[in-house]
Amino acid sequence: MNLEQMQYIAEVDRTHSISLAAENLHISQAAISQSIALLEKEIGVVIFRRSRLGTTSTNEGKQIIRIANEILNKVNEIRDEAMYLNSSYSGELVIASIPSLFITLLPQVLSKFKSDFPKVKLTIREIGSKEITEGVLKDEVDIGLVILSDEMNYKASRSLTIESLLEGKMNVCVSKNSPLASKNTLKVKDLRHHPLVIYSGQNWNSYIDNYEQSVGLFNVLCTTDNSEAIKRMIAENLAISLLTDVMLLNDAYVKNGDIVAIPLIDYKPETIKFSVVYSKSGKEKLIQKFLEYLKESSKELML
Numbered sequence: 576m577n578l579e580q581m582q583y584i585a586e587v588d589r590t591h592s593i594s595l596a597a598e599n600l601h602i603s604q605a606a607i608s609q610s611i612a613l614l615e616k617e618i619g620v621v622i623f624r625r626s627r628l629g630t631t632s633t634n635e636g637k638q639i640i641r642i643a644n645e646i647l648n649k650v651n652e653i654r655d656e657a658m659y660l661n662s663s664y665s666g667e668l669v670i671a672s673i674p675s676l677f678i679t680l681l682p683q684v685l686s687k688f689k690s691d692f693p694k695v696k697l698t699i700r701e702i703g704s705k706e707i708t709e710g711v712l713k714d715e716v717d718i719g720l721v722i723l724s725d726e727m728n729y730k731a732s733r734s735l736t737i738e739s740l741l742e743g744k745m746n747v748c749v750s751k752n753s754p755l756a757s758k759n760t761l762k763v764k765d766l767r768h769h770p771l772v773i774y775s776g777q778n779w780n781s782y783i784d785n786y787e788q789s790v791g792l793f794n795v796l797c798t799t800d801n802s803e804a805i806k807r808m809i810a811e812n813l814a815i816s817l818l819t820d821v822m823l824l825n826d827a828y829v830k831n832g833d834i835v836a837i838p839l840i841d842y843k844p845e846t847i848k849f850s851v852v853y854s855k856s857g858k859e860k861l862i863q864k865f866l867e868y869l870k871e872s873s874k875e876l877m878l
Contacts, residue, residue, distance in 0.1 A: 665694035672720035675822040743821035745842040750812035
């Protein structure tokens with residue numbers, strides 16, 4: 576009997592699937608099945624029943640699983656306490672963020688957190704929501720800042736913890752010299768004949784594809800994952816773009832008037848939800864501490 580077996584039966588019970596549990600724990604189905612079988616033989620209790628409908632715990636198995644979860648919780652408590660006793664927090668966090676939050680929210684969070692916990696190594700990546708979610712699922716990313724589509728939200732919610740962070744609206748960003756700059760609001764159809772620069776990524780491509788089906792093809796000048804390049808192109812009146820109001824908070828181009836942000840009133844979804852995703856791991860206490868700083872900075876940002 577060992578801790579790995581406790582993890583296996585807890586994960587199978589949570590997912591009701593040996594294949595999904597094996598995927599989440601990054602081991603083969605055969606290995607997890609064999610390990611559980613050995614545990615059942617050792618203790619003389621059948622923990623799970625397998626059928627075409629999935630894997631369910633027996634009445635006796637429920638009691639074993641309850642104790643296994645208690646053991647795993649105690650192990651995490653020991654790790655957390657050891658981290659606390661070893662002075663302040665230490666270790667490494669890999670944080671991935673979409674550009675909107677990478678620019679506006681993350682810098683102040685990193686500055687405050689690193690100042691309070693200098694022993695924690697922070698690795699930062701700026702990528703798209705799909706790549707971030709996949710990275711967290713594979714334990715390559717500890718904390719992800721994302722906008723989740725319905726499809727990604729369904730996939731992530733089965734294995735990850737998702738918490739709402741901020742809500743935003745979509746704006747059309749144009750140069751102060753653009754003929755659109757005087758508009759109070761815009762609709763999607765108003766953008767068709769203007770050069771458009773957009774972020775690279777699944778969400779943006781999906782939005783554009785959906786709108787093109789209803790209003791016709793857009794004049795997409797280029798796509799890029801460089802936010803500074805997008806803003807310079809807008810400011811120089813080479814193109815317009817779609818940016819969330821969250822991304823434009825305290826933006827220098829908007830403050831000095833080089834870029835004008837105009838609400839896009841028929842954009843769907845009407846409210847864009849920014850979320851944080853993470854998984855339970857041996858870094859749980861460190862992750863929760865970073866989330867405290869993240870949530871506090873989110874509140875300050877929207878004041």
